[in-house]
Amino acid sequence: MSDSHSLTDEPTDATDDTAPGETIDDTTPSIQETPERDTVIEAKDLTVHYGDVEALKPVNVRLPERKVTAIIGPSGCGKSTFLRCINRMNDMVDAARIGGELRYRGTNVYGGDVDPVALRRRIGMVFQKPNPFPKSIYDNVAYGLKIQGYDGDIDERVEEALRGAALWDEVKDQLDESGLDLSGGQQQRLCIARAIAPDPEVILMDEPASALDPVATAKVEDLIDELAESYTVIIVTHNMQQAARISDKTAVFLTGGRLVEFGDTNRIFENPENQRVEDYITGKFG
């Protein structure tokens, strides 16, 4: 994996301006539990409004590297909104207004000198519904590399990405066939291959298995576990059993766009600090 975290084509002097020992004003004590040295993504008083709708109340959290962080909570609590802030996908929504900071490796991604395209090369995304391009399997993976002017061996990188997405053995003899002819689960793994081909550091996943059958879901869950050896994975899921199975950390948002609790997944599911979180994960509402 690349060591470069640069988000601009120009050298930047953007650095972490957190003073030594400075703490962030949080709504819950556990939110600061990720040490700064392990932090890849940090929200500092991050807010989002869509017009008059407050979708996220100030969010303060640090997400650790090479772990799976699950984002859970009832419908409409701001999970996707938070996820989409991380690689500036909300830029596409005219009504969205972002406040505070979202830092990737110490750089505020909403800083004026950040190139969103360079950012998305470091922070890739996989969506709920598999959305391969109407192109060959090979071109689905190679497309982004070609666009970014990749000067390495594209065949090699395509194979690596398909292996990384646990799809190579199933498709190696049909690379010229359309990605749309694969099964739903294979299509989603193709989208994961497409996301990892540019060698990102972080992969965002917005309910990546919710459109899949149980067998395909199990394959994607196994894959997420493997991906966390090399990547930081941040996944929105409606499925609490899935969050408990696959994640190391869990962030719980509740209605009103408030991040209510963050911590080790086992602890959150066995012994949540917040009564409303306990009610939510025991199915009393949501």
Ligand SMILES: Nc1ncnc2c1ncn2[C@@H]1O[C@H](COP(=O)(O)OP(=O)(O)OP(=O)(O)O)[C@@H](O)[C@H]1O
């Ligand atoms: N493009 C938009 N324009 C206006 N309001 C929006 C937009 N996108 C989301 N919202 C509102 O922002 C709030 C948070 O939505 P978001 O999709 O982030 O929640 P969610 O937790 O991901 O929901 P779900 O689990 O149903 O997918 C909701 O009130 C939603 O209606």
